[in-house]
Amino acid sequence: MSGSLLLFLSYGLLAIFVVAFVVRCVGIARLPVHLRWELAPVPKDSTRGKYGGSYLEEYEWWTKPRKESLSGELAVMGREIFLMKALWDHNRRLWWWSLAFHAGLYLLIAATGLLALGGILSAAGVAGAGAALFGTGLPWVAGAGCVLGGVGTLGLVASRLLRPDLRVMSSRVAYANLLLTLAVFATGAVAVLAAPDFGDRIASYGGALLTADAGAALPAAVAVHVVVALVFLAYLPFSEMMHFAAKFFTYHQVRWDDQPLEAGSRLEREVQALMRQPVTWAAPHVGADGVKTWADLAKREAKP
Amino acid sequence: MSRPLKIRDIGERDQEVLSPVRLEDLPPLPAPYDKLEEQPQWKELSPGAQERMVCNLDGVVALSLPQPQTEEEKQAYVDRFEAGLKKLVSRNDNWTFLKPLMLTADYCMACQTCNEACPVYAMSGHNDVYRPTYRAEVLRRLVRKYTRPGGKLLARVRGEDIDLNWATITRLYELAYRCTMCRRCAQVCPIGLDNGLVTHELRKLFSQELGWAPSELHDKGTMLQLQVGSSTGMSPEVLKDNVEFIDEDISEQTGLDAHTPLDVEGADVLLIHNAGEMLAWPENPGAFAIILNAAGIDWTLSTDEVGYDGVNYGLFYDDIQLARIALRHAETARKLRVNKIVMGECGHEHKSLITIADRVLTGDLAVHRESFLTLLERIVFSGKIAFDPSKNDFPVTLHDPCNIVRNLGIVEPQRRILRFLCPQFREMTPHGVDNYCCGGGSGFAIMSPNNFTDWRVSVSGRMKFKQILDAFADQPGPEVKKYVCAPCSNCKGQIRDMLDYYGALERSGITYGGLAELIVNAMVDVKEPYIQWEMH
Numbered sequence: 001m002s003g004s005l006l007l008f009l010s011y012g013l014l015a016i017f018v019v020a021f022v023v024r025c026v027g028i029a030r031l032p033v034h035l036r037w038e039l040a041p042v043p044k045d046s047t048r049g050k051y052g053g054s055y056l057e058e059y060e061w062w063t064k065p066r067k068e069s070l071s072g073e074l075a076v077m078g079r080e081i082f083l084m085k086a087l088w089d090h091n092r093r094l095w096w097w098s099l100a101f102h103a104g105l106y107l108l109i110a111a112t113g114l115l116a117l118g119g120i121l122s123a124a125g126v127a128g129a130g131a132a133l134f135g136t137g138l139p140w141v142a143g144a145g146c147v148l149g150g151v152g153t154l155g156l157v158a159s160r161l162l163r164p165d166l167r168v169m170s171s172r173v174a175y176a177n178l179l180l181t182l183a184v185f186a187t188g189a190v191a192v193l194a195a196p197d198f199g200d201r202i203a204s205y206g207g208a209l210l211t212a213d214a215g216a217a218l219p220a221a222v223a224v225h226v227v228v229a230l231v232f233l234a235y236l237p238f239s240e241m242m243h244f245a246a247k248f249f250t251y252h253q254v255r256w257d258d259q260p261l262e263a264g265s266r267l268e269r270e271v272q273a274l275m276r277q278p279v280t281w282a283a284p285h286v287g288a289d290g291v292k293t294w295a296d297l298a299k300r301e302a303k304p
Numbered sequence: 305m306s307r308p309l310k311i312r313d314i315g316e317r318d319q320e321v322l323s324p325v326r327l328e329d330l331p332p333l334p335a336p337y338d339k340l341e342e343q344p345q346w347k348e349l350s351p352g353a354q355e356r357m358v359c360n361l362d363g364v365v366a367l368s369l370p371q372p373q374t375e376e377e378k379q380a381y382v383d384r385f386e387a388g389l390k391k392l393v394s395r396n397d398n399w400t401f402l403k404p405l406m407l408t409a410d411y412c413m414a415c416q417t418c419n420e421a422c423p424v425y426a427m428s429g430h431n432d433v434y435r436p437t438y439r440a441e442v443l444r445r446l447v448r449k450y451t452r453p454g455g456k457l458l459a460r461v462r463g464e465d466i467d468l469n470w471a472t473i474t475r476l477y478e479l480a481y482r483c484t485m486c487r488r489c490a491q492v493c494p495i496g497l498d499n500g501l502v503t504h505e506l507r508k509l510f511s512q513e514l515g516w517a518p519s520e521l522h523d524k525g526t527m528l529q530l531q532v533g534s535s536t537g538m539s540p541e542v543l544k545d546n547v548e549f550i551d552e553d554i555s556e557q558t559g560l561d562a563h564t565p566l567d568v569e570g571a572d573v574l575l576i577h578n579a580g581e582m583l584a585w586p587e588n589p590g591a592f593a594i595i596l597n598a599a600g601i602d603w604t605l606s607t608d609e610v611g612y613d614g615v616n617y618g619l620f621y622d623d624i625q626l627a628r629i630a631l632r633h634a635e636t637a638r639k640l641r642v643n644k645i646v647m648g649e650c651g652h653e654h655k656s657l658i659t660i661a662d663r664v665l666t667g668d669l670a671v672h673r674e675s676f677l678t679l680l681e682r683i684v685f686s687g688k689i690a691f692d693p694s695k696n697d698f699p700v701t702l703h704d705p706c707n708i709v710r711n712l713g714i715v716e717p718q719r720r721i722l723r724f725l726c727p728q729f730r731e732m733t734p735h736g737v738d739n740y741c742c743g744g745g746s747g748f749a750i751m752s753p754n755n756f757t758d759w760r761v762s763v764s765g766r767m768k769f770k771q772i773l774d775a776f777a778d779q780p781g782p783e784v785k786k787y788v789c790a791p792c793s794n795c796k797g798q799i800r801d802m803l804d805y806y807g808a809l810e811r812s813g814i815t816y817g818g819l820a821e822l823i824v825n826a827m828v829d830v831k832e833p834y835i836q837w838e839m840h
């Protein structure tokens with residue numbers, strides 16, 4: 001594959017990823033504020049979160065300061081992201097494969113981090129350290145990620161095929177997502193094995209991306225891996241695999257959002273604006289006509 | 305089950321029962337309730353009833369939906385469902401829950417982790433149709449196919465095609481009433497999605513667009529409450545009579561002041577009971593009166609329509625009805641110029657008025673609101689009332705109402721009271737925020753049409769009944785009287801029905817009641833036992 005074609009593909013696929021990712025996240029963030037729907041345990045309560053208690057356990061809670069702690073939230077998220085605690089507790093059979101799958105992805109992300117770090121070190125004139133990262137560290141981290149991730153993905157595919165409860169709920173796209181991820185891991189493993197200078201090659205590709213140097217060519221195995229990984233990245237925001245980003249909203253903005261309404265707050269103004277929206281639900285008892293607002297309907301007398 | 309149930313099956317063969325639930329498939333209960341032949345048999349639906357009503361989900365009929373006369377009528381409902389689906393994902397019509405709904409609709413990885421957390425699925429013998437993921441996946445596919453550009457094509461490409469037809473909507477309607485919305489499934493979801501919310505949103509679509517809702521929740525529930533003042537049908541005049549009767553009766557029984565102040569302007573506390581307590585368990589509001597008077601609390605009940613009934617069934621099926629009732633509660637407090645509203649022993653009253661309605665009670669309707677549990681805890685440990693815990697020296701276990709514990713995080717106040725006043729207090733397993741629903745949540749406790757009582761006792765309540773028996777396993781016989789403390793009106797109704805159904809008072813010596821009754825029972829000044837060992 002020519003350097004210019006690879007560069008063109010890379011920019012295009014990366015652009016799709018960035019734009020789609022941002023659009024999707026902004027889309028969620030801009031959804032209107034919802035009614036409170038918290039679910040215990042809310043770990044940000046630093047005194048009671050551990051057993052699931054909330055500030056509502058306080059007599060006249062509105063007169064007391066709420067003690068919130070970021071560390072409680074981070075600890076729960078850390079256990080969930082890196083150790084898959086919910087699966088460990090409630091779906092152990094899937095945990096083994098899911099942990100391997102996600103660990104593989106995290107190692108690939110770490111390899112990308114090493115790439116960036118190596119580039120920074122090289123640019124800073126610490127060539128030896130950069131070369132060590134590219135030459136030794138990066139292939140090992142990427143290789144380990146591909147092996148772990150590949151094993152995990154195969155396990156997840158097998159689980160979906162063999163477990164009746166998973167099989168009936170797995171659509172074509174669920175398998176397609178897994179197979180695409182498997183392709184990333186498999187081509188990565190092949191590239192690491194096929195290219196003894198994998199780290200340097202990837203580093204030069206990274207440099208070419210930054211400098212728009214169309215002259216940098218990659219060995220076929222590495223080029224295939226790069227393209228497959230970028231296709232995966234571009235597809236990611238359109239799939240359920242975006243759950244890694246959605247998780248921020250499900251936990252922080254729904255499950256753990258126990259913020260009470262305060263008079264004069266921005267939250268109150270947002271809600272009041274939402275209640276001025278017209279409603280069109282058609283059941284007779286609602287009494288909507290497309291003009292009456294949510295607030296009008298809430299105040300409507302039910303008496304005949 | 306002859307074969308695993310597929311998502312597409314919901315739209316096929318609309319006259320057939322999709323996934324029958326059978327008594328013999330249910331996991332056995334502990335002795336002496338373990339013999340299938342000794343268990344009550346389920347009520348048979350007559351052939352006539354099956355012809356008149358839609359009965360195509362599991363052989364149980366909770367909703368008594370009449371069969372339409374023509375195909376055109378069926379299609380009209382299907383079209384309205386599709387219109388409602390679009391409103392469900394619109395900012396104007398469904399801002400109230402749009403964000404959690406869209407997150408749940410778009411990011412499920414189908415890992416099935418939530419299934420075993422569901423007591424209905426687990427205790428049905430793993431009937432596929434009760435999986436939390438089943439109804440959620442049906443809704444997800446419908447949303448993608450019918451509300452998104454290119455949805456029909458994408459449904460085929462993704463292998464997620466589904467038919468929207470009479471079978472689909474009628475089965476979904478019944479299926480929306482096979483989940484108690486306890487949200488245990490949401491608690492275990494690795495991504496933080498909420499299949500309990502899917503149930504809520506489906507019920508809302510049916511109610512707010514098609515006008516379909518169980519008569520117990522709508523006609524005899526929110527509509528009656530808004531028209532007469534209470535979902536019990538109790539008008540303000542009848543309320544006054546009942547309060548007077550309870551005051552006299554409880555004062556005579558205990559020799560203490562059980563007077564209930566009515567409509568006291570400027571009181572510190574406006575107590576709002578679930579009005580069902582006045583009729584079914586008058587000893588509970590009576591116990592509150594004794595405790596609050598003995599502690600010198602400045603309190604009142606309202607006789608304003610709606611203001612004396614904390615019930616808000618809108619929480620279970622209809623956002624508009626929920627808001628209407630919550631506004632009336634807040635207006636009552638504003639009119640009386642009280643310092644705060646205190647919720648009585650009613651879980652869904654807590655959830656609807658303390659948290660769910662929090663963001664619609666703006667301006668001067670933002671009245672302070674708190675649980676009876678924090679008030680009772682303060683009173684019990686204030687030293688204003690003398691207690692003798694030995695009067696409660698019998699086995700006591702605690703049921704955690706989902707709406708108070710899992711949804712509001714009020715876990716410890718009730719435990720501190722029970723540990724202090726009940727020497728033989730023991731926990732169920734699991735408990736606290738990991739508790740199991742009583743099986744009567746989301747309105748089930750007041751729904752008993754056709755063969756639904758059999759289902760909610762035998763299936764949705766099965767886990768709770770087993771937990772109760774397990775908690776008292778060290779003293780299983782009827783000679784030892786035992787008490788299930790259920791500080792929630794709906795939970796009490798469900799537990800009463802379960803204990804009745806299995807004859808648990810006679811066979812195991814188990815009765816039930818609220819928390820306030822246990823507190824009064826332990827008061828030194830109460831000479832005769834307040835708790836009566838009988839089913840009531």
